[in-house]
Amino acid sequence: MADTLRVNPINCSGHGVCAELLPELISLDEWGYPIVDSRPVPAFLDRDARRAVAACPTLALKLTRN
Amino acid sequence: MSGTTAFWYASRATGIVALLLLTVVLVLGILVNRQGRLPGLPRFAVTSLHRNISLLAVAFIAAHVLTAVLDSYVSIPLLSGVIPFASGYERLWLSLGAIAFDLMLAMILTSLVRGRLNRTLWRAVHLLAYLCWPIAFAHSIGSSKDLQHGWMLDLAVGCALMVAVAVSWRLVSAARQLPRAGRVAALLAHHGAAPGTRGPQERISR
């Protein structure tokens, strides 16, 4: 029942808050845009993942059920 | 007209703090939008502070309204905190306060359910911030003589200046920002690949 993270690249403006809150799964490319680990979110990171999703200023980061 | 009870003092105090907090929230909101940073702090600090201070401001305004209502010297009905023209006392100025508070509640409530809301609708409501602050400011200046002289006047002027500077920066920054359709062209030129550039193959020797 694990969720996966996805970015809507159209809405993403490269703010970078997600990478700060979830460095285990999200890093930034050389232009400041998130590279998101597409594997299911491990249970111990679930809360941090939700926090990152909520913190995105453009709501570009989503957590989707598999 | 000033009273002497503790409630009245508390109302004025929470009011001035609320104005300060609202000023900070607006400036932080602009900072979030422009992807600005607070020196020494991570990016999520800007977004978190914006959110948390706005909630703190609501709490202070709730206290501001409650203490004003509880004060027995003037009669202010509780509902006048959110409904304009419900108070006989200083009707105009208090109405402005109610309107500003309503706008704030709209912004915060829509932000809380942001994930389920249409993006354009959320943004339209959130833009009301630029209407909300001046109304709150007018309410502050007009409903009590406090801000009309002394250090509190300086404070009020300081807040107005901060907002003016922040909004000006916001407008200038947006005007200088390339529209989507022009960004690719600019980047291509930057990387030496604009159409019409003489191909480097012209200079290759056999």
Added chain:
Amino acid sequence: MTTTVNEPATGGAARPAAGLPRLLPLVPGLPEDLRAHLGRYGRPPYRGGPGLLINAIQAAGLTGRGGAAFPVHRKLAVVAGARGRKVIVANGAESEPASHKDDLLLRVAPNLVLDGLQLAAEAVGASEAYLYLHPGHHPELLRAFAERSAAGIDWLQVTLAEAPPRFLAGQESAVVNRLGGGPALPTFVPPRVSDRGLGGAPTLVQNVETLAHIAHIARYGPRWFRALGTDTEPGSMLTTVHHAHGDSQVIEAEMGAPLRALLADQAEAQAVLIGGFHGTWLPISQAAATTLDNQALKKHGAAVGAGLIAALPADRCGLAEAARVTRYLAAESAGQCGPCLNGLPSIAGGLAELAGPRPRRQTRENVERWAGLVTGRGACNHPDGTVRFVRSALKVFARELTRHEQGRCSATNRRPFLPLPQGMPTTEDDWT
């Protein structure tokens, strides 16, 4: 096999011989009016209800001829199975600068396309139909509309819609975006347009050549359709072939046909671009030895795509050609997604340097790094397709790159080969 002329049909109902040509007319250039069309094919064989044609299309094994090669019956089934209002769009916006097979089809066989549109509309239960194409002179198409309207043979009225001259204008979600009044920019998926498209209604977007094949399958059945082609990729397809000597022509070929039968002058060619500008370069030796089907082409990392087959003459510089196209592809980015907006111009700049004298070693590595960074990180396939094109060019023209690093170039002809439009989009209006 690609040049057999089949026996002319004796009447609308008679099943023609299974050979070629199928979509293109028997006599090239002969204008076809509705009377001639009805005389050859008869009226569109409506089934009388939605869903009934889809089984035939599944049995026929038809895949989309717009570039994605998606099984047509599946898309039809999704839309047919949905509830409520449904929309169908005939996608005639041939956005590949080097391809003109859809343009030709709309000129020489518009009624075939329109038959297919009507039959597919009935099959999915659509209540709105659009034909989306680039601005231009379409007298044959307009005549077909007028004649069909007068004859009353259409199930649905078709609205003509204009596509801006953008490479991405024919992308499925961009089509729906444009039809909805917005710019022809791709949108984020999910939801797919077949689930939620124009005005929220499930929308079937089908390439015009695919619709023409649907018209044939509806009349002659899956067995007839499968008489040509391979088991997994049956039927025929339209290709736009650019010969090394400079001419280009649209050739209707059987799926699985050897590419060397399509290329006129292989001796003069060094490499072949297959599919489109999102396609793959192959060295001429590989191209001449392979066939026009995805099963064979996949082994070389290629696909039939939009049917472009362009043979680069041996006297050109492959890197210069690739750099020109990459610059075009970068300029045509929607600019909506950070990685594509930044990555494609960087890659284009890198290719421009590699196409010149003494490129820096670092540039080759940078291009590969950027290629990896943009793949899969846009809302549409534009960055992925561009990367496929670039990587295959760098592989096929690797020897040329070595020469460039030494300050030499083997080209004796500097004239551009692949056709590219002038100018690039700079304002919002360029996308509407």
